Amino acid sequence: MSDYILETKDMSKEFRGFLAVKSVNLKVQRGHIHGLIGPNGAGKSTFFNLVTRFHPVSSGKIFYDGRDVTHEKPAALARAGMVRSFQISAVFPHMTLRENVRVALQRHSDMAYSFWTGSSKLKEFDDKALDLLDQVGLLQYADTMTVELAYGRKRALELATTLALEPKLMLLDEPTQGMGHEDVGRITELIKKFSAGRTIIMVEHNLNVVSRLCDRITVLQRGAILTEGNYEEVSSDPRVREAYMGGASHAA
Amino acid sequence: MNRNVLIGLVAILLVAPFFLYPVFLMKVLCFALFACAFNLLLGYTGLLSFGHAAFFGASAYVTGHAAKEWGLPFELAVLTGALTAALLGAAVARLAIRRQGIYFAMVTLALAQMVYFFFLQARFTGGENGLQGVPRGYFLGVVDLNDNMALYYVVAAIFLAGYLGVARVVNSPFGQILKAVRENEPRAISLGYDTDRVKQTAFILSAGLAGLAGGVKAIVFQLASLTDAHWHQSGEVVLMTLLGGVGTLLGPVVGATVVVTLQNRLSEGALNAYVPVVLGAIFVVCVLAFRRGVVGEALAFLKRGKE
Numbered sequence: 091m092s093d094y095i096l097e098t099k100d101m102s103k104e105f106r107g108f109l110a111v112k113s114v115n116l117k118v119q120r121g122h123i124h125g126l127i128g129p130n131g132a133g134k135s136t137f138f139n140l141v142t143r144f145h146p147v148s149s150g151k152i153f154y155d156g157r158d159v160t161h162e163k164p165a166a167l168a169r170a171g172m173v174r175s176f177q178i179s180a181v182f183p184h185m186t187l188r189e190n191v192r193v194a195l196q197r198h199s200d201m202a203y204s205f206w207t208g209s210s211k212l213k214e215f216d217d218k219a220l221d222l223l224d225q226v227g228l229l230q231y232a233d234t235m236t237v238e239l240a241y242g243r244k245r246a247l248e249l250a251t252t253l254a255l256e257p258k259l260m261l262l263d264e265p266t267q268g269m270g271h272e273d274v275g276r277i278t279e280l281i282k283k284f285s286a287g288r289t290i291i292m293v294e295h296n297l298n299v300v301s302r303l304c305d306r307i308t309v310l311q312r313g314a315i316l317t318e319g320n321y322e323e324v325s326s327d328p329r330v331r332e333a334y335m336g337g338a339s340h341a342a
Numbered sequence: 343m344n345r346n347v348l349i350g351l352v353a354i355l356l357v358a359p360f361f362l363y364p365v366f367l368m369k370v371l372c373f374a375l376f377a378c379a380f381n382l383l384l385g386y387t388g389l390l391s392f393g394h395a396a397f398f399g400a401s402a403y404v405t406g407h408a409a410k411e412w413g414l415p416f417e418l419a420v421l422t423g424a425l426t427a428a429l430l431g432a433a434v435a436r437l438a439i440r441r442q443g444i445y446f447a448m449v450t451l452a453l454a455q456m457v458y459f460f461f462l463q464a465r466f467t468g469g470e471n472g473l474q475g476v477p478r479g480y481f482l483g484v485v486d487l488n489d490n491m492a493l494y495y496v497v498a499a500i501f502l503a504g505y506l507g508v509a510r511v512v513n514s515p516f517g518q519i520l521k522a523v524r525e526n527e528p529r530a531i532s533l534g535y536d537t538d539r540v541k542q543t544a545f546i547l548s549a550g551l552a553g554l555a556g557g558v559k560a561i562v563f564q565l566a567s568l569t570d571a572h573w574h575q576s577g578e579v580v581l582m583t584l585l586g587g588v589g590t591l592l593g594p595v596v597g598a599t600v601v602v603t604l605q606n607r608l609s610e611g612a613l614n615a616y617v618p619v620v621l622g623a624i625f626v627v628c629v630l631a632f633r634r635g636v637v638g639e640a641l642a643f644l645k646r647g648k649e
Contacts, residue, residue, distance in 0.1 A: 142532065144528070144531075154399070163533070163536070164537055165531050165534050165536045165537070166534075166536075168531065168532055168533060168534035169534040173532060173533070173534075174532045175532075176528065176532075179525065180526060180528070180529040181525075181529070181533065182522050182525035182526050182529065183525055183526075184520065184521070184525055185521055185522070185525060186519075189518060189521075192518065193521075193533065194517050194520045194533050195532075196518065196519075197533060197534050197535065199515075203509045203519075203539070203540070203543060204514065204515065204516055205416050205510075205514050205516035205517070205543065205547065206510065206511070206514065207515055208510070208513075208514065209510075209513035209514060211514075211515060212515055213516065251533070255533060255621065257532065258479060304387055329557050339471050
């Protein structure tokens with residue numbers, strides 16, 4: 091088994107002449123929390139869309155768990171343990187929290203597509219669903235419609251749903267974006283807690299969160315890798331300061 | 343509460359023919375079943391098909407042909423019609439399912455128009471005259487269906503079975519995935535669901551049920567005609583579903599009852615020529631004032647009362 095759970099080789103993506111991702115070679119070590127940072131338009135979200143196969147690559151290869159997945163279907167990749175979140179919260183708004191988590195849980199069973207199975211079968215997933223909701227502190231809202239939830243809680247629910255799949259590799263797209271101070275702290279704790287036994291790649295703008303969580307950081311700029319290393323190495327790199335952190339350190 | 347709704351529904355079905363003309367009631371039930379089938383797709387999967395009359399009409403013709411020319415008994419004729427509709431649904435779904443939103447609606451409309459013109463040209467359909475004189479036959483070989491009361495109870499039972507079938511699918515584990523696709527398809531994919539396959543399954547189920555409704559209608563009126571496959575019919579079922587309450591189990595039944603009743607009442611009076619105008623006006627009011635439909639608004643009202 092390779093040390094790297096995800097590897098891209100010369101991965102590029104072109105949108106009508108605009109090169110959004112330029113021959114990126116990235117390796118993500120098993121068990122790491124790997125941060126992906128860079129200014130707006132650096133290609134972070136495109137990178138996510140490429141490796142999760144939501145968009146086809148223009149050239150290059152993607153290896154997941156030692157296997158070439160460059161042409162895999164996104165749903166198949168998800169079943170193989172690579173689960174992503176989205177920049178805007180990825181919940182099912184007009185379903186209760188319990189149902190949100192259950193939809194993820196029932197995928198492991200063989201009755202996912204059986205439309206003639208009674209509703210009582212769903213109750214089998216309740217214990218696990220409530221346990222997951224408890225872990226993210228949402229147990230009391232189990233039967234609330236998700237649409238009524240505050241934003242930070244929706245993101246917590248999203249984490250619970252993702253965890254229900256017991257993913258090997260979680261890709262989190264700006265998990266703390268648009269959150270208040272307390273929510274950021276809570277989500278950071280949750281990510282830390284859930285990183286045990288799995289690999290996480292996260293796009294994140296909040297450098298506080300990045301410095302607290304990430305074992306390794308890749309800086310993207312204009313679709314290419316600028317530099318890579320741990321937080322100290324990256325943050326002391328003058329090019330990074332200029333390209334991205336300059337603004338952030340002024341703000342801080 | 344769901345149990346009470348069901349008991350109420352059964353009670354109404356049982357006593358209704360003693361107060362109202364059974365043939366009228368059967369028409370309501372056929373369209374109610376059609377709307378329920380449509381609602382499975384629009385309300386619970388989030389797919390707007392604008393060509394559902396193709397399945398309704400195709401089954402009407404096949405059922406009529408099977409009963410009249412092949413001499414199949416009632417049950418087998420209707421079943422053949424419904425299966426044909428499901429197969430047609432599978433073919434349409436294959437072509438349309440990858441398209442999203444308005445493009446999906448357009449593809450289904452275009453394919454349904456092709457089906458319509460096929461029926462216009464094909465010889466067995468009787469063209470503009472329709473397929474007339476479909477024999478009603480006997481239910482299970484013993485009950486004479488030429489008796490309106492007997493036929494009514496058979497139709498009511500079929501409707502009830504279809505309605506409960508939709509309810510069961512909606513509440514099944516698969517129904518949960520349907521809702522997930524409706525709510526947020528990219529997320530459903532990222533959870534590992536092959537959403538194209540999910541949507542395709544829902545489409546075939548819906549087409550088959552729409553076919554069941556069309557087949558029964560052909561038997562009741564002893565007629566399958568171009569009206570059944572016309573795009574007006576596709577539009578009408580959208581109206582029924584939205585008016586009654588999309589995404590509620592009872593909504594399409596209420597919507598179909600309102601629309602069919604209005605059509606019948608208006609066509610008797612001076613407003614005969616203005617039926618589409620009246621229906622259009624109702625549709626506008628519905629969209630502007632009570633978007634959730636009759637049942638949807640009632641449910642919301644009950645919920646507010648509880649809080």
